[in-house]
Amino acid sequence: MKTQKYHHGNLEAALLEAGVREARISGSKNLGVNALAKEVSVSPMAVYRHFSSGEGLKASISQQAREELARRMIEAISHETSVKERFEATGRTYIQFALNEPGLFSVAFVACEAPPKREDSPSAWMVFQDSVLDLCNEGLIQAAEVRQVTDFAWAAVHGYANLAGGSDPMRPKAEPEIIEGLLERIWFGIVKESVEIKK
Amino acid sequence: MKTQKYHHGNLEAALLEAGVREARISGSKNLGVNALAKEVSVSPMAVYRHFSSGEGLKASISQQAREELARRMIEAISHETSVKERFEATGRTYIQFALNEPGLFSVAFVACEAPPKREDSPSAWMVFQDSVLDLCNEGLIQAAEVRQVTDFAWAAVHGYANLAGGSDPMRPKAEPEIIEGLLERIWFGIVKESVEIKK
DNA sequence: CCATTTATGTTTATAGCATACACACTATTC
């Protein structure tokens, strides 16, 4: 029985796991090299065998958080059928992630410098854009509008998530009907031209 | 001619000035106690006579940045006449502040813990809400909608400003017509009910 | 006008952080 070969065998995964656990609890506060090294019972310098710097470690944890969000969004749209419902589910999930996992959310978006773009990993933005492309396929918006619509809706959802999940006394209330109202307003901002034609 | 009575006489203002200057150049990177103390040619410990901690200093610089934004918004609406134009001018100014002063903007919103709420100081949120109240006074929206509309528009503008001013490769393009498109979509999200009635 | 008090700044010391360098041990591979 080997107690621990080379400690865990792969520190990298252990550090990321510990980092995500800490982020969930207290955001980016305890994601330093020393703190995480101690968390997995290893000397601080061991971290540098797997990450080029403390910033690099934080960036990878941030990436983990972003992938977690993307996974939840993918999960959420899998339960919806209509393109509008699927679109709204992405936004709703994004906002709920910010509210239910404020630590992870802040690490995912505010506390990182340069995310280490990996093409194969799930990306919330891609999921979101796909749902906009579906709107286009259904003829609800025009192909030329896709980018504009994505930017607009993403901005509104991201902004709301940031504000509602923050600590500002003037932050929007995070009640379900408020969120649904927001999604409805976003919807009107998206289909505005069809509304204009109808009137 | 007194060279420097007690150094500058009031360090607090000098530190805030230096902090805002640094924030403009490089965001929250060089806002540490030591760096700013050196910037104004004073020993690090002198800072603590005016701010309870390094975080407190950063929070005050952040407040300065927010006031600067509020001032620009107030300036901008003073040139507009119609309520719609005034409303849109607040959003446009907010976004342009994020694009033209990325360092100040990030310090204003992402890099602070607990802003030291001062009621008398100009607040971007108040300016924004006032412009929404004007929409209400003109009958463009209903009184019961004010909060919802403020939250929605603020979220969209804040989110767009954050994203466009950030470094994400998927960030929205910051071209004038894109921004105007965004403001137009926000407008449709705001007046949605009147549009519905019309059709 | 001098003396006491208050405001402001300096020096020194401590503790925590990231991280470079040298060493040690383990696993792999030839």
Add this chain to the structure above:
DNA sequence: GAATAGTGTGTATGCTATAAACATAAATGG
């Protein structure tokens, strides 16, 4: 089995924030 690559430890350095003691300038009050 020995060379080598991969992983982890220990120690040292320089940075940061900030506490404690001290120093001096300004204000105040007899």
